[in-house]
Structure formats: structure tokens, C-alpha cells
Amino acid sequence: MKETSLIRRRFHRNWISLAGAIVALGSFFAFLLLFVIDIMQHQGNPYLGILAYVVAPMFLFLGVGLIVLGIYLERRQAIRSGQVSAHTAFTIDLSRPRDKRVLALFIWGTVIFLILTAIGSTQTYHYTESISFCGQACHEPMEPEFVAYQQSPHARVECVDCHVGSGAAYYVKAKLNGVHQLLAMVGNSYQRPIPTPIKGLRPAQDTCEQCHWPQRFSGNLDKSFHHFLSDEHNTPFSVRLLLNVGGGDHPNYPSGGIHWHVSESNRVEYIATDDKRQVIPWVRYTKPGGEVVEYRTKGFKGNPADYEVRTMDCMDCHNRPAHLFNSPNDEVDLALHTGRLDRSMPWLRSNAVWILTREYDTKDQARAAIAAQVNAVYPGHPQAPAAVAELQRIYGANFFPEMKADWRSYPDNRSHKEWTGCFRCHAGDHSTADGKDSISSGDCNGCHVILAQGAGEDLQRLNPAGHTFFHIDSDFEMFTCSECHNGQLQEGM
Ligand code: HEC
Ligand code: HEC
Ligand code: HEC
Ligand code: HEC
Ligand code: HEC
Ligand code: HEC
Known part of the structure; x- marks a missing residue:
């Protein structure tokens, strides 16, 4: 034994x-x-x-x-x-x-x-689950999203609050997904840029609405947009809008306005015929009583059942809440407005946008080229070094040539100027089969009123009923805004 x-x-x-x-x-x-x-x-x-x-x-x-x-x-x-x-x-x-x-x-x-x-x-x-793991461990592929995130209003919200949410099932799902991504990282086979919309992103009810309670949306938002023209004097042109954000369905607050779409009593569904959800030819609206209205564009002869029918939520408008790659137009306008770029430099608005939008293969190459180009156009100008520094900063925060990520790769659906956004449905071309009803459009005061526009004294003349929009170019009404405003407008374009 x-x-x-x-x-x-x-x-x-x-x-x-x-x-x-x-x-x-x-x-x-x-x-x-x-x-x-x-x-x-x-x-x-x-x-x-x-x-x-x-x-x-x-x-x-x-x-x-x-x-x-x-x-x-x-x-x-x-x-x-x-x-x-x-x-x-x-x-x-x-x-x-x-x-x-x-x-x-x-x-x-x-x-x-x-x-x-x-x-x-x-x-x-x-x-x-930490920000440093999500944002920095896979440095190269995540760099664009991480940099943009740090300057977003959500910089203190953790990645997982939007991308995973609570509950074990989503944790496991996210980790399995992570293994997949790790393999792509190791094999260097990830896509550049990372494609959106993200398939299988958790519904907004479980993420966004944990912090932003739709019932409590209410009132108007007064927002100013400061622009400069691409002329010799970088002429300022501002628009001050009163946005009718409105609210959901709290018994004590009025419902309506822009956030009407996410009120629990309204359901808006749609199909998109492209990967980026930019072309929406069919929309279904279920009214509080259950009555259903279907709208479609004239050109669309297909069958909606052949596509994924999506119920509209926060992310259909706020699709870039944390990773906004600003367009060169917006960044240069903001820099001129805040004085980081000096308005007295002739043609600076136009030249700056031109320099930012040349093709560069790497960030280092861009930094050197920006300095060379600014110094070539403004030799010896006392403000040239400041302009170089600011343009290099703008490039660094919004352009990621290694990942092919910048504003062009990621449509922002919250507006209608640079991207179709609201006009995917509100351009006046979605009607019911009998043609009697269509999604509200054309009226420029339906979503916002233009309180003031222009520059200097003009900006003091407020009109609560809304000014008629004044545009530099009178032909604009024949097109949707985003057909011309591509984020990189400059002299001669
Ligand atoms: C406020 C919510 C929120 C936070 C916080 C957030 N994201 Fe996102 N993220 C989104 C949304 C919404 C999208 C776009 C979804 C879509 O279009 O399908 C997105 C998209 C992405 C994409 C896909 C590429 C792209 O740019 O669309 C990556 C990668 C990503 N996020 C990584 C991160 C990382 C890493 C963090 C933390 C450092 C983070 N996110 C924090 C909401 C968030
Ligand atoms: C963990 C809480 C949290 C989550 C989750 C969250 N947010 Fe936020 N959100 C915030 C905070 C905090 C702010 C900043 C408020 C401020 O500075 O006034 C904010 C601001 C915003 C703003 C205003 C942005 C601006 O430009 O001023 C929008 C729009 C927004 N969130 C949408 C979303 C969407 C869409 C989601 C889901 C993808 C989301 N949020 C998820 C906390 C959150
Ligand atoms: C139909 C498009 C649309 C949908 C859907 C939508 N929003 Fe908005 N939301 C807007 C617009 C436009 C604004 C105006 C301000 C801006 O540009 O961010 C806004 C403003 C906001 C603000 C800032 C309000 C303030 O007073 O500063 C928050 C926060 C917000 N939305 C969160 C959400 C959340 C959370 C959801 C989902 C429950 C949602 N939104 C759904 C279009 C939308
Ligand atoms: C997927 C299609 C779709 C998109 C995208 C969309 N809407 Fe709508 N919206 C609708 C439908 C459908 C209605 C209801 C029919 C109508 O009012 O004509 C509506 C109604 C509205 C109303 C009227 C609400 C009320 O009080 O009766 C406003 C305001 C509005 N939308 C603003 C916006 C804004 C701003 C955006 C972009 C940020 C936007 N919508 C994007 C489909 C859409
Ligand atoms: C379906 C709702 C809706 C309609 C209709 C609409 N807008 Fe807008 N508009 C918006 C929203 C939302 C924004 C962006 C707010 C933001 O970025 O916070 C906006 C922004 C703007 C801006 C400021 C953009 C900038 O960057 O300077 C102007 C100017 C403007 N709209 C003009 C018009 C004109 C002109 C019309 C009529 C042809 C019109 N809008 C119709 C919803 C609408
Ligand atoms: C036919 C092309 C075209 C269309 C369509 C168009 N724009 Fe413009 N817009 C221009 C040009 C060109 C300028 C001058 C740009 C410059 O000098 O930098 C301009 C200037 C502007 C400006 C002031 C300066 C700037 O660069 O932002 C605003 C605001 C503006 N447009 C808003 C709109 C809105 C809102 C719509 C849709 C309702 C629209 N535009 C449609 C071509 C167009």
C-alpha cells in the first residue's frame, strides 16, 4: 500500500x-x-x-x-x-x-x-473598462477617436458608458468583439478609416438616456455660428439661431420641436439605402393613437422590407457626440473668431483652408508643409509664426492621415449645412402615396428662427419672428446647402 x-x-x-x-x-x-x-x-x-x-x-x-x-x-x-x-x-x-x-x-x-x-x-x-484601455492601448487605430473624444463635451464620460452600457450580456459581447479587434490589430488588418455607423451599437435608451432624460428636454437653445468669407478682408458673417429643441412627453412640459422624434408617444422608422445612412428614401411615422403614415421619395421604387428598418433614436442626429472631426471651414472660422488667427492677414480664411486640405501622408509631413506654405505666402509677417502654430494644432486635432480619418469620413447628421443631416427627410421630397401629406420642410423657421445675421450692427437687430435668411449667393435655393458647403469652401470654389 x-x-x-x-x-x-x-x-x-x-x-x-x-x-x-x-x-x-x-x-x-x-x-x-x-x-x-x-x-x-x-x-x-x-x-x-x-x-x-x-x-x-x-x-x-x-x-x-x-x-x-x-x-x-x-x-x-x-x-x-x-x-x-x-x-x-x-x-x-x-x-x-x-x-x-x-x-x-x-x-x-x-x-x-x-x-x-x-x-x-x-x-x-x-x-x-477603462478609458486608457479603450483609447490608448491600441494606439494607432484608436488615435483619431481618442483625440476627438478628449475635446468633446463627453470627455469625462467613459467610453464604455456609450459603447457597452450596463449588464453582463453586453460586457461579454463587447469582450468577444474585443478579441476580434485584437486579432485585427495584431494582423494589421483593421479598416482605415474605421467604418461607421457601428453595427450593433447599443440602443440609446440603455446608454445616452441613462444620463439625458428625454422627458426633461424643454425650451429653446440660442446658438451663434460665426463665419468669415473667403475674400481679401476675411469679412465676418454670423448667424444667430434660436433652435426649437423642444421636448419629450413629461406631463408637465410641452412636447414638440426637434426632440419630438424621441418622445415615447411618437415612433419614426426609416430605411437607408447606403452604408452611411445618408440616403433615406422611405420613412414610417406611427402616431400616438397607432395610426401609421408612410412617406417615400418619388424616385424610390424598391421594397422597404428588403432593407433594415431602423427606429430613430438619439444617434440618428447626434451620431458624433464624442468623436467630432471638425471641418476646416469650421475650425478656421473659430480660430478667426477667437483671434488665434489674425483677421488682418489678407485672404487668410481662404489660404488657411487651402493649406489644411492638401494631401499629406503623415502628420509630420503635414506639420512641415504647413510651416513652409504659410511662410511662403506671408514672408516675414509678424503673425505668421502664430498662424503656423494654430494651423498645425488644427491639423493635429482633426486630421489623421495614417487612419484616413477626418471630417470627410464621418458625416455629422445634427445639422444640414455640411451634410444632408435633417434634410435626409426634411427636404420636401418625402410624400405619402396619395401625395396629400409630406414631411414638413421648406419653411426655414420650422426648426429654428434666425434671430440675427450679418456682422457688426446687423447682429444687434434681433427679430423674434425670424429674419429671412440672407445668403451671399442668391442662387442657393436651387440646391441643398451641403451640395456646395462641403466643409472646405475657399476662394474660387
Ligand atoms: C457620449 C458617448 C460616447 C463616448 C463617451 C465614446 N463614444 Fe465612441 N462613439 C459614439 C458614437 C455615437 C459613435 C458613432 C456611432 C455610429 O455612427 O454608428 C462612436 C464611434 C466610435 C468608433 C467608430 C469610429 C468612428 O469614429 O465612428 C470608435 C472606434 C469609438 N467610438 C471609440 C471610442 C473610444 C476609444 C472612446 C473612449 C476614449 C469612446 N469611443 C467614447 C459614442 C461615444
Ligand atoms: C455618463 C453620462 C452621459 C452619457 C452616457 C451620455 N452623455 Fe451626453 N452629456 C453628458 C454630459 C456631462 C454633458 C455635458 C453637459 C454640459 O457640459 O453642459 C453632455 C452633453 C451632451 C450634449 C450637448 C453637447 C453640446 O454640444 O453642448 C449632447 C447633444 C449629448 N450629450 C448627447 C448624448 C448622446 C447622443 C449620448 C449617447 C450616445 C450621450 N450624450 C451619452 C453626459 C452623458
Ligand atoms: C431629430 C434629431 C435629434 C434627435 C433624434 C435627438 N436630438 Fe438632441 N438635439 C438635436 C439638435 C438639432 C439639438 C440642438 C443643439 C445641438 O446642435 O446640439 C439637440 C440638442 C440636444 C442637447 C443639448 C440641449 C441643451 O439645451 O443644451 C442634448 C443633451 C441632446 N440633444 C440629447 C439628445 C438625446 C439624449 C437624444 C435621444 C433621447 C436626442 N438628443 C435626440 C437633434 C436631435
Ligand atoms: C428619418 C427621417 C427624419 C430625420 C432624419 C429627421 N426628421 Fe424631423 N421629422 C420626421 C417626421 C416623419 C416628422 C413628422 C412629420 C412632420 O412633422 O412632417 C418629423 C417632424 C419634425 C418636426 C416637427 C415636430 C412637431 O413639433 O410636430 C421638427 C421640428 C423636426 N422634425 C426637426 C428635425 C431636425 C432638426 C432634424 C435634424 C437634426 C430632423 N428633424 C431629422 C422625420 C425625420
Ligand atoms: C428640419 C429642421 C430644419 C429646417 C427645415 C431648416 N433648418 Fe437650418 N438648421 C437646423 C439645425 C438642426 C441646424 C444646426 C444646429 C446646430 O448645428 O447646432 C441648422 C443650422 C442652420 C444654419 C447655421 C449653420 C451654420 O453653420 O452657420 C443656417 C444658416 C440655417 N440652418 C439656415 C436654414 C435655412 C435657410 C433653412 C430653409 C431653407 C433652414 N435652415 C431649414 C434645422 C433646420
Ligand atoms: C450654390 C451653392 C451654395 C448653396 C446651395 C448654399 N450655399 Fe451657402 N455659401 C455658398 C458660398 C460660395 C458662400 C461663400 C463662402 C465663402 O466666401 O467662404 C456661402 C456662404 C454661406 C454662409 C456664410 C459664410 C460661410 O462660409 O459659412 C452661410 C452661413 C451659408 N452659406 C449658409 C448656407 C445654408 C444654410 C444653405 C442652405 C439653406 C446654403 N448656404 C446653401 C454657396 C452655397
Whole structure:
């Protein structure tokens, strides 16, 4: 009997188990060391996090797995060669001091291992949910989104609040997705730019609406848009709008306005015939009483059932709440308005947009070219160095040539000037089959009133009923705004 006691046979003394023990012990100390460094550091380092909470635990498990495998193989070998009977149970004789010691060691080892696994896995959980993991660990592919996010109104909202939301099912789904993305990262096979809309993004009810309660939307928003013309004097032209944002269906607040679409009692559904959801030929509106109205464009002869029917939510207008790549027109206008670009430099508005929109392969190349071009056009101008610095900043924050990401790759649906946006449905060409009803459009005061426009004294003349829009070019009404306003208008375009 003595010979067949498993513990006595020392199955763990074999090369595989030994290697496993070394791996396990090594990764265990590595984990401890990284763990201590990580809690001592104030700013989380994405690579340290990966090593501590993903790589080290993986090796620890590998090591333990090898130890067990070694014991198993050794035992099988012993059974085959007849040294041990296959029926020998795993007996432990507590009267033997050695067995007692081994058992105690085993129990303590298990307890410590379980505690560390618990700490490690909560750390791993928190780490893989952190902004630094999502935004910085895969540096190159995530750079555009991370940079844009940091200057968005949501810079203090965590990535996972919008991209995962609460609940275990979505956590697991996101992690499985993550494995897929990791493989794409390792194989360098990710798409440039990363395509949107994101398929399977969690419905806004579970993400956005956890913070923004639709019932409480109310009132108007007074917003000014400051522009400059592409002429020699960079002539200012501003528009001050009163946006009728309106609200959902709280019993004590009026419902209507722009947020009418997300009121619980209205349902607006649509199909898009392109990948970016820019062409919407069919819309279905279910009224509070259940009555259904279907609108379609004249040109659309297809069957809506052949497409994915999507219910409108926040993301159909606010599709860039955290990753807005501003157009060169908007950025240059803002810089002129705030004085970071000097309006007294002739043609600066037009030249700046031209310089920003040349083709550059890398950010470094762009930085050098911006400096060279500004200095060539404004040699010795006292404001030239400031202009160079500002244009380099604008480029750095909004253009990502390595990922082919800039405003052109990501339509913003919240407006109708640079992208079709609201006019995907509100351009006046969506009617019911009998032609009696169509989605409201044409009236420029339906969504906002123009309180004031122009420059200087003109901007003081407020009209609460709304001014008629004054446009530089009188021909504009024959086209939708975005057919000309592509975000890079400049002299001669
Ligand atoms: C306020 C909510 C919000 C936050 C916070 C947020 N995102 Fe997004 N993200 C979105 C939305 C909405 C989209 C676009 C979805 C669409 O068009 O389908 C998006 C798109 C993306 C895309 C796809 C490419 C693109 O630009 O459309 C990536 C990648 C991404 N986000 C990564 C991140 C990372 C990394 C973080 C944290 C650093 C983050 N997001 C934080 C809402 C958010
Ligand atoms: C964790 C809470 C949180 C979540 C989730 C969240 N937001 Fe926000 N949102 C904020 C905060 C905070 C602000 C900034 C408010 C401020 O500065 O006035 C904000 C601002 C906004 C604004 C105003 C932006 C502006 O230009 O002033 C919009 C629009 C918006 N959020 C839409 C969304 C959408 C769409 C989603 C879902 C994709 C979303 N939010 C998810 C907290 C959140
Ligand atoms: C039909 C398009 C549309 C839909 C759908 C929509 N919004 Fe808006 N929302 C707008 C516009 C336009 C504004 C005006 C301000 C702006 O440009 O951001 C706005 C303004 C806001 C603001 C800023 C309000 C303020 O007073 O500063 C928040 C926050 C917001 N929306 C959140 C949401 C959330 C959350 C949802 C989904 C429940 C949603 N929106 C659905 C178009 C929409
Ligand atoms: C997918 C199609 C679609 C898109 C995109 C869309 N709408 Fe609408 N909208 C509708 C439908 C349908 C109605 C209801 C029919 C009507 O009022 O003519 C409506 C109604 C409205 C109303 C009237 C609400 C009321 O009080 O009765 C306003 C205001 C409005 N939309 C603003 C906007 C704005 C601003 C945008 C862009 C940020 C936008 N819509 C984008 C489909 C759309
Ligand atoms: C379906 C609703 C809707 C209709 C109809 C509409 N607008 Fe707008 N408009 C918007 C929204 C939403 C914005 C963007 C607000 C924002 O960016 O915060 C906007 C922005 C603007 C701006 C400022 C853009 C900028 O960058 O300077 C102007 C000017 C403007 N609209 C003019 C018009 C004119 C002219 C018409 C009539 C041909 C019109 N709008 C019809 C919803 C509408
Ligand atoms: C036929 C082409 C065309 C159409 C259509 C058009 N615009 Fe313009 N718009 C221009 C040009 C060209 C300028 C002058 C740009 C410059 O000098 O930089 C301009 C200037 C403007 C400006 C002031 C300066 C600037 O660059 O922003 C605003 C605001 C504006 N347009 C809004 C609109 C709106 C809103 C619509 C749709 C209702 C519209 N435009 C339709 C061509 C057009």
C-alpha cells in the first residue's frame, strides 16, 4: 500500500510540472510587481495595464495548467508501465505527517490563489473598462477617436458608458468583439478609416438616456455660428439661431420641436439605402393613437422590407457626440473668431483652408508643409509664426492621415449645412402615396428662427419672428446647402 500513495509517488516531479511551476511563480511575482507599480502610478499606463491584468494572469494560468498536465502525464505513464494500478484512488493518509504537510500547503495555496484571482480579475475587469484601455492601448487605430473624444463635451464620460452600457450580456459581447479587434490589430488588418455607423451599437435608451432624460428636454437653445468669407478682408458673417429643441412627453412640459422624434408617444422608422445612412428614401411615422403614415421619395421604387428598418433614436442626429472631426471651414472660422488667427492677414480664411486640405501622408509631413506654405505666402509677417502654430494644432486635432480619418469620413447628421443631416427627410421630397401629406420642410423657421445675421450692427437687430435668411449667393435655393458647403469652401470654389 505504501508504494501506491499518490503523494508519495511525487508525480509532480517531472519536467513539465517543473517548467509550469517556474512559469507560474515568475508570472506571479511579475504580477505583484506590476500591480504595485500600477497602484503607485497616478496616470494609468495602457501597456502596464495590459501586462499586469491580462498578460501576467494568462501566464499564471498557463503555469498552473502545465503543473497539472505534468502530473497527469506522469501518472498515466506510471499506470501504463504497471507501476501503479489505474484503480488506485487519490488517497491521502492524514496519519502520515508528510501527507498532512502537503495537504495544508495545498489548501493554503488554493486559498491564496483564489483571493489573488479575485483581485486580479476585478482589476482586469476595471482595466478593460477603462478609458486608457479603450483609447490608448491600441494606439494607432484608436488615435483619431481618442483625440476627438478628449475635446468633446463627453470627455469625462467613459467610453464604455456609450459603447457597452450596463449588464453582463453586453460586457461579454463587447469582450468577444474585443478579441476580434485584437486579432485585427495584431494582423494589421483593421479598416482605415474605421467604418461607421457601428453595427450593433447599443440602443440609446440603455446608454445616452441613462444620463439625458428625454422627458426633461424643454425650451429653446440660442446658438451663434460665426463665419468669415473667403475674400481679401476675411469679412465676418454670423448667424444667430434660436433652435426649437423642444421636448419629450413629461406631463408637465410641452412636447414638440426637434426632440419630438424621441418622445415615447411618437415612433419614426426609416430605411437607408447606403452604408452611411445618408440616403433615406422611405420613412414610417406611427402616431400616438397607432395610426401609421408612410412617406417615400418619388424616385424610390424598391421594397422597404428588403432593407433594415431602423427606429430613430438619439444617434440618428447626434451620431458624433464624442468623436467630432471638425471641418476646416469650421475650425478656421473659430480660430478667426477667437483671434488665434489674425483677421488682418489678407485672404487668410481662404489660404488657411487651402493649406489644411492638401494631401499629406503623415502628420509630420503635414506639420512641415504647413510651416513652409504659410511662410511662403506671408514672408516675414509678424503673425505668421502664430498662424503656423494654430494651423498645425488644427491639423493635429482633426486630421489623421495614417487612419484616413477626418471630417470627410464621418458625416455629422445634427445639422444640414455640411451634410444632408435633417434634410435626409426634411427636404420636401418625402410624400405619402396619395401625395396629400409630406414631411414638413421648406419653411426655414420650422426648426429654428434666425434671430440675427450679418456682422457688426446687423447682429444687434434681433427679430423674434425670424429674419429671412440672407445668403451671399442668391442662387442657393436651387440646391441643398451641403451640395456646395462641403466643409472646405475657399476662394474660387
Ligand atoms: C457620449 C458617448 C460616447 C463616448 C463617451 C465614446 N463614444 Fe465612441 N462613439 C459614439 C458614437 C455615437 C459613435 C458613432 C456611432 C455610429 O455612427 O454608428 C462612436 C464611434 C466610435 C468608433 C467608430 C469610429 C468612428 O469614429 O465612428 C470608435 C472606434 C469609438 N467610438 C471609440 C471610442 C473610444 C476609444 C472612446 C473612449 C476614449 C469612446 N469611443 C467614447 C459614442 C461615444
Ligand atoms: C455618463 C453620462 C452621459 C452619457 C452616457 C451620455 N452623455 Fe451626453 N452629456 C453628458 C454630459 C456631462 C454633458 C455635458 C453637459 C454640459 O457640459 O453642459 C453632455 C452633453 C451632451 C450634449 C450637448 C453637447 C453640446 O454640444 O453642448 C449632447 C447633444 C449629448 N450629450 C448627447 C448624448 C448622446 C447622443 C449620448 C449617447 C450616445 C450621450 N450624450 C451619452 C453626459 C452623458
Ligand atoms: C431629430 C434629431 C435629434 C434627435 C433624434 C435627438 N436630438 Fe438632441 N438635439 C438635436 C439638435 C438639432 C439639438 C440642438 C443643439 C445641438 O446642435 O446640439 C439637440 C440638442 C440636444 C442637447 C443639448 C440641449 C441643451 O439645451 O443644451 C442634448 C443633451 C441632446 N440633444 C440629447 C439628445 C438625446 C439624449 C437624444 C435621444 C433621447 C436626442 N438628443 C435626440 C437633434 C436631435
Ligand atoms: C428619418 C427621417 C427624419 C430625420 C432624419 C429627421 N426628421 Fe424631423 N421629422 C420626421 C417626421 C416623419 C416628422 C413628422 C412629420 C412632420 O412633422 O412632417 C418629423 C417632424 C419634425 C418636426 C416637427 C415636430 C412637431 O413639433 O410636430 C421638427 C421640428 C423636426 N422634425 C426637426 C428635425 C431636425 C432638426 C432634424 C435634424 C437634426 C430632423 N428633424 C431629422 C422625420 C425625420
Ligand atoms: C428640419 C429642421 C430644419 C429646417 C427645415 C431648416 N433648418 Fe437650418 N438648421 C437646423 C439645425 C438642426 C441646424 C444646426 C444646429 C446646430 O448645428 O447646432 C441648422 C443650422 C442652420 C444654419 C447655421 C449653420 C451654420 O453653420 O452657420 C443656417 C444658416 C440655417 N440652418 C439656415 C436654414 C435655412 C435657410 C433653412 C430653409 C431653407 C433652414 N435652415 C431649414 C434645422 C433646420
Ligand atoms: C450654390 C451653392 C451654395 C448653396 C446651395 C448654399 N450655399 Fe451657402 N455659401 C455658398 C458660398 C460660395 C458662400 C461663400 C463662402 C465663402 O466666401 O467662404 C456661402 C456662404 C454661406 C454662409 C456664410 C459664410 C460661410 O462660409 O459659412 C452661410 C452661413 C451659408 N452659406 C449658409 C448656407 C445654408 C444654410 C444653405 C442652405 C439653406 C446654403 N448656404 C446653401 C454657396 C452655397
